[in-house]
């Protein structure tokens with residue numbers, strides 16, 4: 001009986017011991033698990049912080065790229081928008097008329113800008129058309145032609161020298177000194193009546209065919225310019241058969257800036273500046 005009691009007691013002890021062992025084991029496992037979870041969480045946090053940072057860095061980088069791209073796009077679209085605005089704008093001051101009957105206004109002034117330097121020439125134009133002229137020359141060259149600026153802005157003194165030389169040549173050709181100035185004025189404007197003094201006129205010749213005569217019209221350079229100059233705000237100022245209106249001989253090399261707004265219309269109408277101004281007055 002005692003032996004049986006002792007066996008039961010031992011069994012209970014062993015069972016309790018086993019249970020205690022299991023409990024300790026379970027506690028330890030739970031602790032390990034908790035610690036493991038904490039470690040895992042810490043690792044995950046660290047990892048996600050790195051990931052967030054990497055993402056932020058990338059986002060910053062991407063934002064920079066996007067900003068740069070947007071800037072580029074804005075620059076690319078601004079130019080046509082500016083052109084369209086210019087085209088829509090009324091700028092009647094660009095239509096200033098200077099011809100044998102309308103001399104340059106006494107106090108006329110303009111801001112001049114160097115043009116054609118990259119093409120090996122050294123001239124000045126009114127700053128309102130200098131960039132457009134350079135673009136036109138550039139595009140004309142890109143199209144495979146050989147435009148060459150041979151005259152742009154002229155001072156009163158320079159125009160005077162040109163005119164005096166022309167009178168002399170006209171006399172040497174056999175004309176009387178009395179009639180020579182009038183004849184000369186058909187080709188070289190009287191000082192004070194030349195558009196070149198405005199800074200809005202430019203003579204462009206073909207680099208290969210350099211004569212200032214009607215042969216210019218057959219060069220690929222003039223053909224391109226006559227067809228496209230209006231896009232840059234220029235017109236062929238003295239077209240064939242208009243001497244009675246302009247007072248100047250046919251000059252398939254003399255281009256006048258009037259701005260894209262008017263150049264387009266003048267070209268479409270096929271009229272001279274004098275006729276266009278008369279049409280505007282009649283509107």
Ligand SMILES: [Zn+2]
Nearest residue numbers: 201202203254
């Ligand atoms: Zn000219």
